[in-house]
Amino acid sequence: MAEEMRRDPDVFLMGEEVGQYQGAYKISQGLLDEFGPKRVVDTPITEMGFTGLACGAAFTGLKPIVEFMTFNFSLQAIDHILNSAAKTRYMSGGQLSCPIVFRGPNGAAARVGAQHSQDFSSWYAHCPGLKVVAPWSAADAKGLLKAAIRDPNPVVVLENELLYGQTFDVPDDPDFVLPFGQAEIVQSGRDITLVAWSRMVQVALDAAQTLKAEGIEAEVINLRSLRPLDIDTLVTSVQKTNRILTVEEGWPVAGLAAEIAAQIVERAFDWLDAPPSRVCGADVPLPYAANLEQLALPQPATVAAAARALCNRPSEGGA
Amino acid sequence: MAVKPRQPDPATPATPPPEELLRLYRSMLLIRRFEEKAGQLYGMGQINGFCHLYIGQEAVVTGMQAMAGPTDSCITSYRDHGHMLACGLDPKGVMAELTGRSGGYSRGKGGSMHMFSRDHRFYGGHGIVGAQVPLGIGLGFAHQYRGDGGVAHVYLGDGAVNQGQVYESFNMAALWKLPVVFVIENNLYAMGTASARHAAGDELCARGAAYGIPGERIDGMNVLSVRSAAARALAYARAGAGPFILEMMTYRYRGHSMSDPAKYRSKEEVSEMRDNHDPIDRLRQILQSQNVIDEAGLKEIDRTIKASVAAAADFAQTSPEPAASELWTDVLSEA
């Protein structure tokens, strides 16, 4: 963010506790000192108001970055994200663009209960007029955020609180920008394709590790971009592995995994040796109790079990 | 502020009788000790996630509940443990919800921010800032609809006051004269943001003036002032005159939640409030100066409350985790 704010004086950050508090999760640490209160704006707890304000400013060509303390609170502002940011260019016959970034942590953190643990991937990926990305590694975070800020469209950047605490290497290049709509093959394999994004990439990698010990070689794909979706990379992978399993933290019904399955069936039906499958978050509001929370979210073991079943291998310790 | 809110009948109740002073004292002390214990259990890893303590603000809900009628209802934010105890919920069930066990009020599925008790007409426990306000006028609507004589006590923070839905609620509540008392717990901070940095105008109690809703600013660190304000506001709403706003000036001693180091305010500011305005100390001084109770009696109260909090903590750590099958229950009601 700092690099992009140095590069373009029209970029500013707005949200709750982004300035003096240095960000609820310290993402904006140091920005107030460097850019001052004009460009790092602490807001009242009025998501609908400041999101609308930022869209209005973006109509004039400013480039706001709106931080939601967590994406759960974007529900207060979802009307502006859809009706104002996503649709205005179309409704104005191309006259008005809305170059804005909506970012913040998305999905389940740890033990914060149902109202604070929701994955909005499929919600925003559903909407034409938006671009949606979900970084997993720090390089993703840098490259996708820069792409989002430089893009002339509204972009939703779904970060993850649990990943904030993880370290990865980051490219130094201030112009390291990742393109939208391009997935990353994190690990190649020939037996099954595991598709994931955000924190679920790690879950898929852990499952792949277990499977490897059993002689199943999984190809792990980090989607990075949820809208547009890089279906070509998935199709190419399925042509090699003939099996695909999507790991989605969110609810299964009408989720992104369902969309991937539909597109794979449309595009790669003849290459499939098994139905496209998915492991999703349990179809319930997220419970607080530690044991139930664990059961509600995809775990490496459940992913490995589902992969084994698709590959017609006996379950672990079974047979 | 140019706006002068309309004043209600100044029918201030007399100083409460000794038994009631003691009840107020016990109620505040229970909340204080309960919250201290919750803080300890959090430190031990028995409670996780967000946990917002009410320490310092005890006089507000205690004074309000002292004047609550038998059919009144209550709703608040995530800073809800004190409200539940003051509404008469069992400390064991509250603490066990904090630890996520099956003995908790939501059977471990809600957590610190989401607890409810229909029996006590306590409607939560809400994690989204401001959401409880329209829900709260809905409780008021139901009181009016049923004609049950109840008033909805709707608590919100100084930060929540800026949410748009609060003004939609003020308008409807005033328009339809709903029996609602809005209790703004102004603890001077919304997370790390001091009120002067988030709220235009200086009196939050005047925020209803445009809708004709009377408002008063009250010393929320003095349980007796809270109690008499509660009597006035509740009588007004109960009589069918419409909603009323009470802005309680109060203070939280701890961080916003257990994960907030609270670097945005000075140690001196906190100790000034704790040492010179503590609601429990202030009431204890009154109890002693009026000879309501002696030293031994105070010790006895202390001992009983500590024991009940210890029992709650014990229960909360030994109550089993919910059964795995509970993951799938309670999503929908049986049709």
Ligand SMILES: Cc1ncc(C[n+]2csc(CCOP(=O)(O)OP(=O)(O)O)c2C)c(N)n1
């Ligand atoms: C809509 C929404 N936005 C942001 C948050 C995150 N958040 C939780 S509490 C809080 C501060 C609220 O302050 P205040 O209303 O003064 O209540 P207090 O915590 O002081 O009791 C914030 C920003 C939230 N829970 N909901």
Ligand SMILES: [Mg+2]
């Ligand atoms: Mg506050």
